[in-house]
Amino acid sequence: MRKEIIFSMKSPYREEFHIYGYVFGSGEKTVAVVGAMRGDEIQQQFVSSQLVRILTDMERCGQITQGVEILVIPSANHFSMNIGKRFWPMDNTDINRMFPGYDLGETTQRIASALFDKLKKYRYGIQLASYHFTGSFIPHVRIIKTAVDITKEAKFFGMPYIYVKSPEPFDTVMLNYNWQIWETKAYSVYAGTTAVIDKPAAKFTWNSIIRFLFQAGLLNCKTEPGFVSQVLEDKCFRTLTADNAGFFYRQKSSGSTVRKGELLAKILNPYDGSVEGEIFSPEDATIFFAHDKDLISEKTAAFQLI
Amino acid sequence: MIKTVFSASLPIDEKLIIQKNQIQGAFPGKRLCIVTGTHGDELEGQYVCFLLSEFLNKNTDKICGTIDIYPAVNPLGIDSITRGMPGFDLDMNRIFPGAKDTSLSDYAAYSIVEDIKTADYAVDIHASNIFLREIPQARINVDSASALTGLAEMLNIDLIWIHPAATVLESTLAHTLNSLGVKTIVIETGVGMRITPVYGQRLFNGIINLMHKTGMWLGKAPENISKPIIAATDAVSFVNAVDSGIFLPEKEYGVMLKKGDKIGQIVKPLSGEILSEVFSPDDGLLMTIRAYPVVYEGSLLARVIHNS
Ligand SMILES: [Zn+2]
Numbered sequence: 113m114r115k116e117i118i119f120s121m122k123s124p125y126r127e128e129f130h131i132y133g134y135v136f137g138s139g140e141k142t143v144a145v146v147g148a149m150r151g152d153e154i155q156q157q158f159v160s161s162q163l164v165r166i167l168t169d170m171e172r173c174g175q176i177t178q179g180v181e182i183l184v185i186p187s188a189n190h191f192s193m194n195i196g197k198r199f200w201p202m203d204n205t206d207i208n209r210m211f212p213g214y215d216l217g218e219t220t221q222r223i224a225s226a227l228f229d230k231l232k233k234y235r236y237g238i239q240l241a242s243y244h245f246t247g248s249f250i251p252h253v254r255i256i257k258t259a260v261d262i263t264k265e266a267k268f269f270g271m272p273y274i275y276v277k278s279p280e281p282f283d284t285v286m287l288n289y290n291w292q293i294w295e296t297k298a299y300s301v302y303a304g305t306t307a308v309i310d311k312p313a314a315k316f317t318w319n320s321i322i323r324f325l326f327q328a329g330l331l332n333c334k335t336e337p338g339f340v341s342q343v344l345e346d347k348c349f350r351t352l353t354a355d356n357a358g359f360f361y362r363q364k365s366s367g368s369t370v371r372k373g374e375l376l377a378k379i380l381n382p383y384d385g386s387v388e389g390e391i392f393s394p395e396d397a398t399i400f401f402a403h404d405k406d407l408i409s410e411k412t413a414a415f416q417l418i
Numbered sequence: 419m420i421k422t423v424f425s426a427s428l429p430i431d432e433k434l435i436i437q438k439n440q441i442q443g444a445f446p447g448k449r450l451c452i453v454t455g456t457h458g459d460e461l462e463g464q465y466v467c468f469l470l471s472e473f474l475n476k477n478t479d480k481i482c483g484t485i486d487i488y489p490a491v492n493p494l495g496i497d498s499i500t501r502g503m504p505g506f507d508l509d510m511n512r513i514f515p516g517a518k519d520t521s522l523s524d525y526a527a528y529s530i531v532e533d534i535k536t537a538d539y540a541v542d543i544h545a546s547n548i549f550l551r552e553i554p555q556a557r558i559n560v561d562s563a564s565a566l567t568g569l570a571e572m573l574n575i576d577l578i579w580i581h582p583a584a585t586v587l588e589s590t591l592a593h594t595l596n597s598l599g600v601k602t603i604v605i606e607t608g609v610g611m612r613i614t615p616v617y618g619q620r621l622f623n624g625i626i627n628l629m630h631k632t633g634m635w636l637g638k639a640p641e642n643i644s645k646p647i648i649a650a651t652d653a654v655s656f657v658n659a660v661d662s663g664i665f666l667p668e669k670e671y672g673v674m675l676k677k678g679d680k681i682g683q684i685v686k687p688l689s690g691e692i693l694s695e696v697f698s699p700d701d702g703l704l705m706t707i708r709a710y711p712v713v714y715e716g717s718l719l720a721r722v723i724h725n726s
Contacts (some may be wrong), residue, residue, distance in 0.1 A: 121715050122662045125688075202714055203549060204501065216658060219716035244507035245521065281589040282512050351520050357427035382430045407429035411522045 113168045118185065119226035121219070131188050131223070133230060136167045139179035142330055144234040144296075145321065146185045146227070146287065149207045150199065151192025152307040155314055156240035159303050160186035162318045175333045182330060183234065188227055209282065211290040228290065236265070236328065237291040238321060241300035245413060247403045248366045251316055253341070254300040256289050262297045263343055268327035269301070269320040270338015273400070273418075276345050299324075304366075344418060349400065352415045356389035358382045360408035364415075368399045376415055379408060393417065423488070424529035426522055434494060436526060438533070439487045441474045447483025447634050451534045451600070452625065454488070454543040456511045456591060458495020458502070462608040463543035465618035470625060480637040481629075486537070491530060491591070499611070501547075512586070514594040531594055539569065539632065540602040541625060542592050548610035549710040550718060551671045553703075554617050556646070557604045559583050562596055570603045571646060572631050574624030576672070577705055577723070578648045609709050620644070647703065649723045655700050657720040659684060659713040661693035669720075671707040675700075681720050684713060700724040 119131040147153070147160030164184050170176055187193065191201050199206050205220045212232075213225025231237060241254065252273040253266045266274045283289045291298035301321065304313030323335045354360075359380040364370055370393040379389040391414055401416035408414060424436040452470060454463025467489040474485055490496050494504045503510050506523045516527025534540055546552040555577035556570035563580050570578050587593055595602040605621065608614035627643050629635035659665065667682040669675065675698040684693045696719055698704070706721035713719065 123714060124662050124664065124686075124712055198507070202712065202717070203547075206507075216656075217716060218658070218718060219714040222716045246505075281586050282508065284585040353519055353521070353525075357429050359429070409429055409434070409522050410427040411519075411525045413521045 113164075113171055118230050119223055121222075123191070126191065129191055131185065131227065134164045134167075134184045134186070136171050136182040136184075137176040137178075137180050137330070139181055141234045142180040142182060143236045143238065143325060143328065144183040144185070144231050145238045145240070146188065146231065147240050148187045148193065149189055149287070150242060151189055151194075151196070152198045153240070153242050154193070154307055155303050155305045155309050156242065157187050157193070158309050159240055159314050159317045159321075160184055162314065163321060166318065166322060170331060170333060175331055177330050177332060180330050182325065183230070185227070185230075188223060208287055209285045211285055211287050212294075228287070231287070231291065232294040232296060234296055237287075237296040237298040238324070239287055239298070239300045240303055240317070241288070242306040243302070245401070245403075246306075246405055247401050247413075248304055249302045249401050250367050250398070251304050251313055251320070252302050252400075254288075254302060256283050256292060256298070256300075258289070258292045260292065260297075262292075262299075265297060265324075265328065266299055267341045268324040269299070269341070270323050271301075271320050271341055272339045274341045274343045276343060278346055348418050350394070350397070350417045351413050352376070352391055352394075352417065354379060354389070354391065354408050354410055354412050354414045357408060357410045358388050360403060360406055360414070362402065362404070364399055364402070366399050366402040370397055370399060370417075372396050382407075391415065423533045424526050426525065434522070434526070436488070436491060436493060436530065439471050439489075441471070441478065441481065441485045441487070443481025443483050443485075443634070444479045445482040445636075447481070448538040448632055449484045449486065449536065450625075450629065450632075450634060451486045451488065451537045451540040452543065453491060453530075453534070453540055453591065455490040455496050456492055456542070457509075457544060457547075458492045458498065458500045459548060459610045460501075460545035461496070461611060461613055462545035462618060464489060465613045465615065466543055466621045466625070469618060469622040473622070473626075477637060481634060482636065483634045485629075485634075486534070488530070488534075511591060512589045514589050514591045527591075530591070531598070534595060534600060535598045537600050539628070540592075540595050540600050541573070541605060541628075542595075542602055543605045543607070543621065545608045545610055546606055546706075546709075549708060550706050551609045551709045552606050553577055553672050553705050554605065554607040554620060555579055555705070557581055557606055559587065559593065559596075560650075566596075566601060566603060567648065569601055569628065572624060572628040572643070573603065573605065574620045574627060574640070574643045575605065575607075575646050576644060577703075578646045579654065580648065580650050582651055647723060653723050654705070655702075655722045655724060656718060657681065657696060657699060657722070659694075659715055659717040659719055662714045663693045664711050665696075665708050665713045665717075665719060666711070667707055669704055669707060671704050673704050675702060675704050675722060677701050681707070696720070698722055
């Protein structure tokens with residue numbers, strides 16, 4: 113394992129900021145993994161740090177294939193994480209809305225540029241991602257749909273679902289999309305939670321990444337079998353929004369299989385505790401996403417079903 | 419007349435309400451929408467909306483058509499000094515045209531577009547953020563420059579900045595409205611979290627002038643409307659910080675500079691060092707100057723439009 117400095121910057125009053133990369137093996141730049149780009153992506157950084165631990169051990173045991181290189185960047189934003197912020201401490205900008213970056217631009221454009229300069233040379237890219245809705249997802253791999261179909265290798269993860277998402281305008285400034293434009297096969301892996309560590313989901317996620325590395329021919333080791341992934345498109349989803357506001361008293365979580373007519377959540381009056389509304393499943397389905405805060409506003413996405 | 423454009427219950431005893439003031443002229447005519455407050459920390463538009471509501475309410479007999487004033491597209495943001503929608507990650511100006519039945523923010527965006535989309539004109543007033551001071555300007559996508567420049571010139575501003583098209587900007591309110599046939603001008607002016615009264619007055623005059631020129635205003639035409647510089651992106655030089663520290667500006671925005679003129683310096687208060695001096699890269703107009711003193715490497719300090 114080699115530890116490299118990818119980006120450094122002085123700050124007015126804090127210690128110098130560094131982004132580190134951990135490099136395993138040597139040769140063709142084959143897989144790059146990026147952990148936390150936002151300060152609350154603690155689960156994502158946890159998974160990445162465990163990958164560094166596992167790959168360090170595998171390298172010591174000679175289990176990394178000759179002639180390939182794996183890069184892991186566990187964190188690109190500890191300046192935010194150390195002070196409990198999601199976005200860049202100074203201007204609240206999101207590093208993952210700055211790709212491909214600009215080395216003469218604003219601070220977060222420079223960070224994105226330094227990251228992308230390093231990352232764009234790899235054949236496969238794996239980003240441990242979080243989403244702009246707070247809630248829990250079934251662990252899954254997400255692909256931004258472009259001209260090249262990369263679902264075949266997405267099955268290497270053995271995750272239950274692969275979501276092939278049509279790009280929206282904001283995707284064009286994110287890492288995943290830019291990786292693809294630069295011909296890296298890019299996968300966003302959703303590890304269940306964001307700001308809190310969910311150990312089973314974290315372990316499931318790092319095992320999936322190890323499985324990917326093995327299937328892609330980068331490791332010679334035994335891996336546990338995974339799922340036969342189901343490929344989802346935008347039209348496979350049905351969003352259930354709340355018709356009321358109040359306490360969100362959830363009966364079902366992401367990953368649950370539910371029957372038509374089954375109660376998914378109640379919304380309770382925040383003053384007297386009475387039931388203001390109930391959300392039922394309109395069909396037999398699996399819960400892909402569930403709102404996981406204890407309060408809910410009207411018209412908010414409470415569940416996404418597949 | 420005050421009308422509600424969107425309403426949704428928040429968890430406890432409160433609704434998120436987006437409202438507008440609809441001012442109906444005595445005579446039929448076009449419909450103009452004045453929109454501001456998408457970014458909750460940009461307040462320059464508040465003063466413009468106040469001036470317009472107050473003035474137009476008293477002068478409906480001189481108005482042909484309808485003026486809709488939306489002072490707070492993001493009311494929770496304005497009331498809580500939050501740039502975005504509190505509790506929601508994305509910039510509200512990156513989610514248009516929005517959608518029904520997906521999320522609260524999408525639904526709000528959708529409702530705003532539905533309400534405005536039959537208008538003839540819209541002016542979307544942004545301020546700069548808290549970091550920069552800007553001279554009053556319109557920002558126009560190069561693809562719509564021919565359709566919009568004439569309208570922007572009516573608004574009594576100093577600059578029209580024609581910027582390149584970018585996919586990410588297709589989800590702005592202005593892009594959405596323009597693609598629906600509402601001629602929409604984006605204004606950037608002043609600084610975040612503050613009101614610059616002189617610029618508010620100028621925009622007020624500019625909007626009355628636009629109404630006059632489009633046949634919506636029968637009263638006296640405003641005088642001394644400023645003729646803006648029209649600049650493409652390659653006419654604008656950016657000056658970014660090369661050190662992290664405290665920026666002390668030495669020039670006011672809006673002044674003409676010579677190449678090499680000192681704009682300011684970055685200092686280190688702990689040791690008393692001057693870390694770097696900042697000079698103008700060109701002869702030209704200082705359109706932007708850093709307002710917030712703390713800077714990191716890369717922070718934007720100034721923009722200069724070169725003479726030509
Ligand atoms: Zn704005």
